[in-house]
Amino acid sequence: MAESAMLQQARDFVEESDALAALVERIPASAWLSETQFKRWTFADIVAHLHIGNHLALLSLTEPPAYWALVSRLMAAHQGEGHLAMTHAWLGHASGPEIFSLWREFYPEVAQRFGETDPATRVPWAGAEMSARSSITARIMETWAHGHAIFDALGQTRVESDRIRAIAHLGVKTFAWAFRIRNLPVPAAAPLVRLEAPSGAVWEWNAASTGGRVEGSAVEFCQVVTQVRNVADTTLRVEGEKARQWMSIAQCFAGPPEAPPAPGARYRISRAN
Numbered sequence: 001m002a003e004s005a006m007l008q009q010a011r012d013f014v015e016e017s018d019a020l021a022a023l024v025e026r027i028p029a030s031a032w033l034s035e036t037q038f039k040r041w042t043f044a045d046i047v048a049h050l051h052i053g054n055h056l057a058l059l060s061l062t063e064p065p066a067y068w069a070l071v072s073r074l075m076a077a078h079q080g081e082g083h084l085a086m087t088h089a090w091l092g093h094a095s096g097p098e099i100f101s102l103w104r105e106f107y108p109e110v111a112q113r114f115g116e117t118d119p120a121t122r123v124p125w126a127g128a129e130m131s132a133r134s135s136i137t138a139r140i141m142e143t144w145a146h147g148h149a150i151f152d153a154l155g156q157t158r159v160e161s162d163r164i165r166a167i168a169h170l171g172v173k174t175f176a177w178a179f180r181i182r183n184l185p186v187p188a189a190a191p192l193v194r195l196e197a198p199s200g201a202v203w204e205w206n207a208a209s210t211g212g213r214v215e216g217s218a219v220e221f222c223q224v225v226t227q228v229r230n231v232a233d234t235t236l237r238v239e240g241e242k243a244r245q246w247m248s249i250a251q252c253f254a255g256p257p258e259a260p261p262a263p264g265a266r267y268r269i270s271r272a273n
């Protein structure tokens with residue numbers, strides 16, 4: 001397949017997964033049930049969630065009927081045993097190190113298959129179709145966002161790269177979505193978003209907007225739209241009523257509306273602790 005943005009996103013996904021794997025592989029077996037600041041999920045819960053998400057993404061691309069069968073089981077679990085319990089049952093109640101091995105061995109295949117796919121290919125996802133490009137972008141976002149809980153719990157700072165641009169772009173493009181899923185009026189104009197990338201480059205969206213503005217660190221913007229941090233815990237400069245409202249409810253992931261963490265609830269734990 002010719003060089004394309006899709007291939008770049010597939011590489012970004014595997015590189016983001018590799019960055020998390022380099023940290024997670026050092027977790028001792030005795031620590032896999034340690035709780036994180038994300039809904040008290042353990043390290044094992046987070047990696048299991050990433051693995052089943054990757055599995056669903058590949059099924060949606062290659063075997064839609066199998067995708068829908070597994071989604072039906074997950075949806076039923078929301079009414080009974082719970083999503084995480086069902087995920088662990090699907091994994092045969094594997095141990096943390098075993099889950100890690102399954103995840104690490106599988107994500108390169110996901111990257112390869114998406115990298116070989118026409119980015120415009122339509123795939124099913126959570127009741128609606130999306131492009132293959134959007135699907136692999138969502139896997140980058142999920143890996144980066146959920147990985148934060150592990151980095152925070154271990155007191156580690158991730159070395160960021162410009163591959164988070166895909167997450168920032170997703171955050172900007174889901175502006176209306178954040179309002180719509182809460183049955184709120186969607187503002188007529190999305191705010192200007194101007195961010196400084198890890199490389200020092202400047203990324204900008206909605207340059208001609210009159211709907212306010214959000215400026216600052218691309219990393220912090222991505223943290224807010226993935227609900228890794230409350231906007232109050234960042235140095236982002238937010239101007240305009242609708243821009244401030246957006247940053248208080250931003251949600252670039254699918255599903256029902258989720259509340260962002262309370263101010264001060266998510267942070268990198270000091271190594272001294």
